[in-house]
Amino acid sequence: MKKRLLSLVMIAAMSASLVACGGSDGASDGSSNGSGVSITILNSKTEIQTQFEEMAEEYEKATGVHVEVYNADTDTTVASQVATKYASNDPYTINMVDAKDVYSLADDYAYDLSNEDWASHTTAAITVNGKLAGFPVCVEARGILYNADAIKNITGKDFDPASVSTLDDFTALLEELKAGGMEAPVGLLSEYWSLGGHYFSQVYEEQPDPDAFVNSLLAGEEDLASNAKFNELMDSFDTLVKYNYARGSASNADREETSMKLAEGDIAFMFGGNWDWSVINQYDYTENLGMMPVPQNTTDGSNEKLVGGGSKFFFVDNSDSTTDEQRQAALDFLNWLVFDAEGNSFLTEDCALVPAFDNIDSSALDPLSLSVKKYADEGKLIPNYNYLPDDQMTVVGQEIMQKYLDEAMTRDEVAKAVVDYFKTATPIEH
Amino acid sequence: MDNEKAARNKNIKHAIMIIVLAILFVAFIFPFIMVLINVFKVKADITANPIALIGKHGFTLDNFPNAVKKMNFFKVFGNSLIITISSTVGTILLSSMTAYLIVRNNWKANKILFVLMIASMVIPFQVLMVPLVSLYGGIFGILNHRITLIFMHIGFSLSMATFMFHGSIHTNVPISLEEAATIDGCNKWQIFSQIVFPILKPTIATVAIIDAMAFWNDYLLPSLVLGRKELYTIPIATKVFYGQFSTDTGLIMAALLLAMLPILVLYIFLQRFIVEGITAGAVK
C-alpha cells in the first residue's frame, strides 16, 4: 500500500516539474523562428487540410516564412471559432470563412485588400463598405452529379446532360433506367445543409430579384405556395424523392454510402456540388462523372445553369495582435497563390479547387470541377444569395425539408411553414 | 442438509448472475467490438459492410502508423499525460482538504462555499466558455500554457470532487478516531494527512479515475485554452480527423483505439487499487 502511494506521489512530483518546463516552452514556441516570420491560417475547407500542411512545409523552405495551418472544428460554426479567437486576443493571421461571415466580420477585423494586384483578376472578391475584405479561395457550384458510365450501361448511348434539362425528359430517362434494372437511380443527402442550404435556397436564388423576394418573405407578403419557381423546384424535388434509393428512410441516408453508390454506378444521379469529389474519390469511382443543372420544367433558363460562385474567403487580420511583418507575409502568401506557378498548382492540382482568378490555368481539375469550370466560363452560374437569415438552413433544412423528404409533409404545408418561419426570422443587414 | 441446499441455491444464483452479467457485458462492449473489427479494414470496406470481419480489400495494419503520424501521437500523448496527472493530483489534494474543513466545521463561510460549489455543478459549460476565454485570453493573455489548463481543470472539477469527499468523510470517517488523535496532541493538519486522508482511499481512487478520465477525454476546454499545435492533447488531435468532410473511417478507428488504450490501462491498475483500498479501509 505504502509503496503504491509513494509511487503516486512521485509521479505527481515528476509531472509537476514537467509542467514547469512545459509551460515555458509553450510560451516561446509561437515566436521561436528567429529571423523568419510566422503566420497562422484557419482552414475551414477541412477536406484539404493535409494538402495545406504539406504546402506549408514547402512554402517555408522556399520563402522562410513559417506557416501554421489550423483545421476548423466542424462541430461549431467557423464564425464562432474566429470570434472566440478574437475574444482571447489570439486571432489567426489569415482566416478562411464563408461569404456571409465576411459581411459580419469585415468591419471589425478585416484588413483592406483593395491595393493588391490580384484584385483585378477576379470578380468573386467581397467588398464591404468600400473595403475589399474577402479573397475568394475557389469557385463552387451546386447541381446534379451524374455517373455517365452507369447510364450508358443501361441505355447504350453516351449520356448528354443537355438532353434532360426539362423534368419531363429527366423523368423519362429515370423510367428507362428503372426498366433497365436500376431500381432507384437517385441519391439525396439528408443533411440539413444540403436540403436547406443547397437545395431549397435555389428557390430564393433563382428568382428574378432574390433580394426583393426574400424581403417580401420577411415582410410576410409573399404567396409562396403559388410562386412559380417554388413549384418548379419542388416538382423536381418530388421526382428526386420518388426515385431515391433510400426512400422509406430517406432522412437517415448516409452521405458516405450515397457517394459510394454514385461513384461505383449503383445510382446514376445525386444532388450535390463539386466539393463532393473529395468523398467520391475515396471509392472505386468510374471515369465519366460530371455535373449538370437541376432539371426543371421551366422557361426562365435556370435549368441550363448551375448555382454557385466564389466560395470560402480569406480575410487578413487587421488587429494589433498581428504585426506589420506578419501582415505583409500574409499578403505575400495570397499573391503567391495567384501569381506563382507553385501556388497555382497547389490550388488546382493538390486541392482540386476551381480557381476564382482568370489568370490561373485549370486544365488538370477533377471531372466535377471541370463541369463547374465549363459552366462558369460560359457565364452559366446563378450567383449565391448571401443574406439569408442565420437559422434559415437549420429551420428550413432540418425542420421542414427533412420532413418533406420523408414524405411526412405536403407541399402546401412546406410553403406555409416557410412563410411562417420568415415572419419571425431576423433579417441580415446589408 | 440445509447447508447443502443453501450452497446449491447459492451456486445456481451465482450462475444466473454470471450469465446475466455476461449478456449485459457483451451489450456494453459492443461498440468497442465494432471499433476493433473495423480498425483493420480500409475505408471503402467499412462503408460497404461495417459488420464483416474482413472486407474485399483485405486485412490492413496501415491505419495505425498513419494515425500515429497524423496525430503526432507521442507528442500529444505526453501533453495529455502531464495535464491529466497534474490536474488529477491537484484536484484530489485540494478537494479532500476542502471537504474535510466543510464537514468538520459548521461555519458560515464553509456553508456558502459548499452551496456555491454544488450550484456550480449544474452550470452548463457553454455559459462559462466565452467569458472564460475573454477574461484569460483577452485581458490577462495567459492562454496557450499547459499550467493555465491545469488550473482550469482543477477549478471545474473541484466542486464535484469536494461533493464526493464530503459524502465519504461524513459517513466513513469516525469522529472518535480524530478525538483520540487530538488528545494524543495531533493538530488538524496532522489529523487530516495521517488519519483522515488514508481512510479516504476508496473515494480517492474513485475520484482519481473519474477525474483522470474526464481530463483525458475533455475536448472543449483544452481546445479553447491550447490553441497551439505543439500543446495539443489526444482529443484535440483525434478531432483533426473528424474535422474532415470526408472522414477516413479506418484511420479514426485506429485513433480511437490509441486514444483509449492508456486510460484503459490506468483503469485496470486503479481497479485493483480500489478493491485493496476498500478492504484495507473497511476496518472501522
Next chain:
Amino acid sequence: MKTNTISYKIKQYLLFAGVSTVIFTCVVIIPFIYGLYLTMTSWDGVSRSKPFVGIDNYISAFSDSGYWVSLGRTFIYSAIAVVLVNAVAFIIAYMVTSGIKGQNFFRAGFFIPNLLGGIVLGYVWKFVFNKAFVELAGAIASGNVKSLLATENGAIAALIIVSVWQYAGYMMLIYVAGFMSVSEDVIEAAKIDGCTGTQSIIHISIPLMTASFVQCLFLTITRCFMVYDVNLSLTNGDPYGSSALAAMHVYNQAFVNKNYGTGQAEALILFVICAIVGGIQVYVGKKGEVQA
C-alpha cells in the same frame, strides 16, 4: 488551543480551503458573473460592440417557443434516462459485489464505456445504430429496415439507450462503493434473524446506502439535463429537429443563430431549473438519510 476565535478560523480556512477558494473563484465564479452581464447585452458573439439592452434577452427567451419545446423534451428524456441508469447501475453493482467469480473483471468491463469521451462515443454509436444494427436487422428481417435514428421517438429512445450505456458503469462504481461500505456483520446478523437476500437489500443495504443514492441521482439528473455532446454527435437534432435537447437549442441559439445574449439567457434559465431540481432532490435525500 482556542478553536472559536476568528483568527483561528481564518487560519484553518486558508490552510484547508484557501487555494481551492481562489481557483474556484477565478475559474467559475468570476466568469459566471461576467456571463451574467453578457445576457444583458445584444452581443452577436462576433462583433466588437456589446450594446447594453437590459432584460430584453430574457423576454425573448421566454417567448422562444422552440426553447420550451426542447426543455419539455429534455424533461421526458431525463425522467426516463435517470430511472433506467440508476436501476441498471444498482442491479449491476449488486451482482458484482455478491462474491461471484470474475467480479473484478465485470467491474472493470462495465466501466469501459466511460473511457470514451462524449463526442467519440456519439460517433461510434451512430455507426452502430445506422450501420451495424440496420445490417443485422436486415439480415434477420430482410427488406429495408429503418434505423432507430430516423424516427422521432426512435431518436430520443436512442439517446436514452446511449445515456444508460454511458452512465450506468459510472454510477455502478458509486453503488459498489456503497455496497462495500455496508458492513458484512450487519448483513450476517440480518440473515441470522431470518432475512432473505432480497429483504436484506430492501431493509438494510438500501437505507444504509442513501448517500450513494443521493449522489447518483444528483449526478444523473444534472448530466441528463445538460447533455450536449452525445446529442450533437448522435442525432444533431435529426429527424426534423425533433431530438434537439435544451442544451443543444441553447448552443445553436448562441452560436449558430448568433443571438449570443438570448442563448446565454436561456442557458441561465436552464441552470436555474437544474439547480432547483437538483437542490430539491438532495434536500429530500438528506432528510431521508437522517431518518434512516
